[in-house]
Amino acid sequence: MSFKIAIIGAGSVGFTKKLFTDILCVPEFKDIEFALTDLSEHNLQMIKAILDKIVESNKLPTKVTATTDRRKALEGARYVISCVRVGGLEAYADDIRIPLKYGIDQCVGDTICAGGILYGQRNIPVILDFCKDIREVAAPGAKFLNYANPMAMNTWAAIEYGKVDTVGLCHGVQHGAEQIAEVLGAKSPRELDYICSGINHQTWFVDLRLNGRKIGKDELIAAFEAHPVYSQQEKLRIDVLKRFGVYSTESNGHLSEYLPWYRKRPDEITRWIDMSDWIHGETGGYLRHSTETRNWFETEFPQFLASAEKPIDPAKRSNEHASHILEALETGRVYRGHFNVKNTGVITNLPSDAIIESPGFVDRFGINMVSGITIPEACAATCISSINVQRMSVHAAVTGDIDLLKLAVLHDPLVGAVSTPEEVWQMVDEMVVAQARWLPQYADAVPAAKERLANSKVKTREWEGAARRNVRSIEELRVEKAALKQAV
Numbered sequence: 001m002s003f004k005i006a007i008i009g010a011g012s013v014g015f016t017k018k019l020f021t022d023i024l025c026v027p028e029f030k031d032i033e034f035a036l037t038d039l040s041e042h043n044l045q046m047i048k049a050i051l052d053k054i055v056e057s058n059k060l061p062t063k064v065t066a067t068t069d070r071r072k073a074l075e076g077a078r079y080v081i082s083c084v085r086v087g088g089l090e091a092y093a094d095d096i097r098i099p100l101k102y103g104i105d106q107c108v109g110d111t112i113c114a115g116g117i118l119y120g121q122r123n124i125p126v127i128l129d130f131c132k133d134i135r136e137v138a139a140p141g142a143k144f145l146n147y148a149n150p151m152a153m154n155t156w157a158a159i160e161y162g163k164v165d166t167v168g169l170c171h172g173v174q175h176g177a178e179q180i181a182e183v184l185g186a187k188s189p190r191e192l193d194y195i196c197s198g199i200n201h202q203t204w205f206v207d208l209r210l211n212g213r214k215i216g217k218d219e220l221i222a223a224f225e226a227h228p229v230y231s232q233q234e235k236l237r238i239d240v241l242k243r244f245g246v247y248s249t250e251s252n253g254h255l256s257e258y259l260p261w262y263r264k265r266p267d268e269i270t271r272w273i274d275m276s277d278w279i280h281g282e283t284g285g286y287l288r289h290s291t292e293t294r295n296w297f298e299t300e301f302p303q304f305l306a307s308a309e310k311p312i313d314p315a316k317r318s319n320e321h322a323s324h325i326l327e328a329l330e331t332g333r334v335y336r337g338h339f340n341v342k343n344t345g346v347i348t349n350l351p352s353d354a355i356i357e358s359p360g361f362v363d364r365f366g367i368n369m370v371s372g373i374t375i376p377e378a379c380a381a382t383c384i385s386s387i388n389v390q391r392m393s394v395h396a397a398v399t400g401d402i403d404l405l406k407l408a409v410l411h412d413p414l415v416g417a418v419s420t421p422e423e424v425w426q427m428v429d430e431m432v433v434a435q436a437r438w439l440p441q442y443a444d445a446v447p448a449a450k451e452r453l454a455n456s457k458v459k460t461r462e463w464e465g466a467a468r469r470n471v472r473s474i475e476e477l478r479v480e481k482a483a484l485k486q487a488v
Contacts, residue, residue, distance in 0.1 A: 001330055002031045004139070006077035008070060008130060009084030009148065010036035011043025013050065013297060013304075019081065020051050022323035024062060025314040028331060033063040037073035044068065046301060053308035070133060077138045081322060082130060082154075083147040086122040087438045089291055094434045095119055096284040101460040102427045103418045105263055105467075107253030107278075108286040110149040111201045112386050113414050116257075117393045118431050120153035121405065122438040124397035127154050131162025143329075145169055145322055146340075151200040152355040152386075155340050156394045159355075167325070167367055168340025168355065170200055174319040176249035177205075183223040183230060184210050196249060197347055197358040197373045200340050202258055202386060203249040204379045217245045233280045236262050236272040244378045253281035258386060260417035269466040283465030291471050299474050328362035335362045339369070346371050349380045354387045385413050400441030402432065402449070426458045 005023070010016045016036070023029055034051065038044045048066040055062050067073050074080060085092070095115030096106055102114075109115025127146075134142050144166040146154050155168035173196045181192040195207040208215040224238050224247075225231050231238070234252045240259070241247045248255050253273060256262045262272045273281025278289045297304065317323065321337045328335040336359065343356045346369045350356055360369040375383070392408035395401070406428045409415055415424060429449040432439060436446050472480075 001028045003078040004033040004035060004076050005079045006035040006073045008037055008082045010047055011038035011040045012083045013043060013047045015083050016047050017050055018318055018320060019322055021312050022317050022320055023326060024312055025317040026323060026327045030060050030062060035073040035077060036066040037070045039068060041068055050305055050308045053305060057309045058312050071137055074133045075137045077142055079143050079145060079326060080134055080138060081145045081147065086126050087435065091122060091435050091438055092287055094431060096287050098427060098431050098434060100463045100465055102423045104415055105269060105283050105465045106257055107281050108257060112389050112412055113257045114409055114427065116150045117409050118435060120150045120393050121397045122435065123148060123154050124157045124394065125441055127157050128162050131158050131164040134164050151340055152390050153394050156355045156390060159342055161398055168200065169321045171320055172201060172249040173203055173338040179230060180208065180247065183227045186210060195359055196338055197375050198379055199383045199386060200357045201250045201254055202383050203357045204246045204375055206246055206375055220247060233274045233276060244376065246376060246379060251279045253279050253285055256281055257414055259382060260413035263414055264417040266466040273467060275467060283468040288469060288471050292477060295474060296477055325362050329364060332364045339367055341369060346373065348372060348374045350383055351387055402442055402445040422458050426456050429453050
């Protein structure tokens with residue numbers, strides 16, 4: 001087989017390498033072309049050097065090109081994969097820092113909540129530019145695989161406004177299933193069958209079968225509470241399991257942002273989170289992790305390049321969906337996964353226009369979703385709260401309507417539990433002004449926002465959050481990694 005895959009945001013070096021090696025685990029794909037594109041020439045050259053080394057070491061005919069000219073990279077592409085972070089870590093820092101001034105403590109801030117909504121405002125105009133290029137220069141019928149957050153908003157915009165065949169992909173379902181299999185004592189995650197349905201980052205394991213035996217709520221609660229690690233790291237998820245009756249896919253820290261009950265008071269935050277790793281609820285945890293990862297990669301690049309000389313091992317192919325979807329579409333080998341698509345009746349008790357995440361099967365005929373799933377009422381209620389925010393956020397991003405943007409942020413569950421309308425209005429003004437260079441649709445609104453900020457009487461505070469940690473130095477990371485290696 002010979003076709004072209006374009007990867008936008010290929011400067012996300014570690015993730016691009018994973019996608020690349022996964023795809024090349026499919027024997028039929030050795031002759032394909034990868035076209036890498038990114039705004040950063042520096043990052044592009046780093047990832048191209050790594051991928052070239054993989055191709056050379058494995059004696060493959062695979063072609064790898066790299067260009068900052070996105071349109072050129074997309075020319076003739078059958079598949080387009082996006083893993084962009086518009087605004088980079090600079091804008092992301094504002095997504096965390098500014099809401100803290102108004103009492104909003106986020107762990108990740110990339111899906112909804114104040115940070116996730118503004119992240120969507122930066123991403124959606126760019127996503128629509130991608131879609132325009134795909135329609136105009138990619139191969140006819142090209143499929144757009146979106147890995148970029150905010151997943152639901154980006155996918156919603158690409159489908160409703162970009163008019164491109166789009167699927168959103170995430171690994172939260174797989175990671176949650178691995179946890180469940182572990183606590184239940186499975187020898188392999190493959191022993192666990194499951195139906196997981198909802199919306200991205202609020203997907204629910206509504207049916208679990210271990211070697212064919214149905215697993216009930218009480219057994220699952222007991223298994224998590226008995227686990228020496230997860231019983232401490234996933235306190236909030238276990239509490240939600242007890243109250244809702246089903247386990248959520250999303251990490252302890254991320255889930256805490258979507259439900260208004262666990263992060264609205266600083267003294268309560270520390271009760272529900274765990275500081276052993278960022279993902280369990282640390283204030284700005286993912287920002288710190290991302291910053292450390294970038295710094296580590298820049299410093300240790302020669303080590304990463306040397307590791308690219310290892311042969312590709314199909315046994316180590318990851319559970320990221322992209323390679324499996326491409327394999328199913330091109331070879332007809334059926335793949336079952338959980339995908340982000342427009343609802344249209346897939347989940348009976350969620351809005352039809354929403355982007356849902358639910359089971360589907362892929363073969364030569366495309367992605368075929370399992371329809372007619374009804375999720376528990378409490379799960380549907382929390383999903384609908386987020387969907388309403390997502391819908392307003394998407395429409396605000398497309399129209400540049402700052403009033404609608406403020407209403408979207410106001411209706412966010414955690415924001416609404418913490419901040420007054422006056423605070424929300426000022427916070428959005430402050431975020432739009434701070435991020436104006438990435439928000440072209442709000443250019444006309446910025447001068448008035450600046451004037452309101454100059455005359456505002458709404459009080460703010462300088463606050464690091466309830467559970468903040470400093471970014472570690474390269475030397476600190478080296479010492480920690482050496483200690484972990486020694487312990488193993």
